[in-house]
Amino acid sequence: GDSVTQTEGLVTLTKGLPVMLNCTYQTTYSPFLFWYVQHLNEAPKLLLKSSTDNKRTEHQGFYATLHKSSSSFHLQKSSVQLSDSALYFCALRRNNNNRIFFGDGTQLVVKP
Amino acid sequence: EAAVTQSPRSKVAVTGGKVTLSCHQTNNHDYMYWYRQDTGHGLRLIHYSYVADSTEKGDIPDGYKASRPSQENFSLILELASLSQTAVYFCASSGPLGGRNTGQLYFGEGSKLTVL
Numbered sequence: 001g002d003s004v005t006q007t008e009g010l011v012t013l014t015k016g017l018p019v020m021l022n023c024t025y026q027t028t029y030s031p032f033l034f035w036y037v038q039h040l041n042e043a044p045k046l047l048l049k050s051s052t053d054n055k056r057t058e059h060q061g062f063y064a065t066l067h068k069s070s071s072s073f074h075l076q077k078s079s080v081q082l083s084d085s086a087l088y089f090c091a092l093r094r095n096n097n098n099r100i101f102f103g104d105g106t107q108l109v110v111k112p
Numbered sequence: 113e114a115a116v117t118q119s120p121r122s123k124v125a126v127t128g129g130k131v132t133l134s135c136h137q138t139n140n141h142d143y144m145y146w147y148r149q150d151t152g153h154g155l156r157l158i159h160y161s162y163v164a165d166s167t168e169k170g171d172i173p174d175g176y177k178a179s180r181p182s183q184e185n186f187s188l189i190l191e192l193a194s195l196s197q198t199a200v201y202f203c204a205s206s207g208p209l210g211g212r213n214t215g216q217l218y219f220g221e222g223s224k225l226t227v228l
Contacts, residue, residue: 032215043202043219093215098143098162104154
């Protein structure tokens with residue numbers, strides 16, 4: 001069945017360092033991938049989305065590239081800020097279904 | 113900007129009591145979802161709906177019912193609330209994939225439920 005795997009439950013970094021949050025997925029259909037960010041006591045909101053193979057998508061300094069060959073959609077940022085501390089979810093939606101599959105989420109903590 | 117509103121935003125209920133969480137969207141979206149989030153954890157799908165008057169079970173439907181009386185409204189019902197149902201509940205809506213639609217979810221602000 002369809003699924004999304006985020007391998008890191010918690011990532012702790014010092015401000016200014018680069019970060020990569022891993023996301024891999026399983027589906028036999030054409031995938032749409034999303035990254036959602038949830039700050040403390042807020043609702044999740046969309047950060048990035050993509051359905052195009054090997055094309056980098058960027059928003060608010062974050063970027064990700066969908067690689068269908070490796071079923072991956074890793075989230076990256078070159079220099080994290082304190083305000084990036086949040087819970088990050090990777091999500092999959094396939095083109096013939098309205099179900100959306102979420103990974104377990106990665107908590108990013110940025111320290112001064 | 114798409115709008116999804118939930119009520120109540122916070123509720124304290126007694127064990128065995130009935131709880132209804134309401135969700136209203138003005139996005140003209142066909143698809144609506146109810147998720148549960150336990151503190152610091154992921155989102156688990158309870159029920160969802162493609163069209164008014166029809167609901168589908170998600171991954172954790174036990175102990176929950178859903179109702180979609182119109183395109184705009186989607187309710188989550190706990191007939192007999194239990195301690196284990198203490199959580200934050202998020203409603204979301206989305207359009208279909210294709211064309212200008214990306215199929216992203218638009219979330220409500222969440223309803224914090226505490227069962228005592």
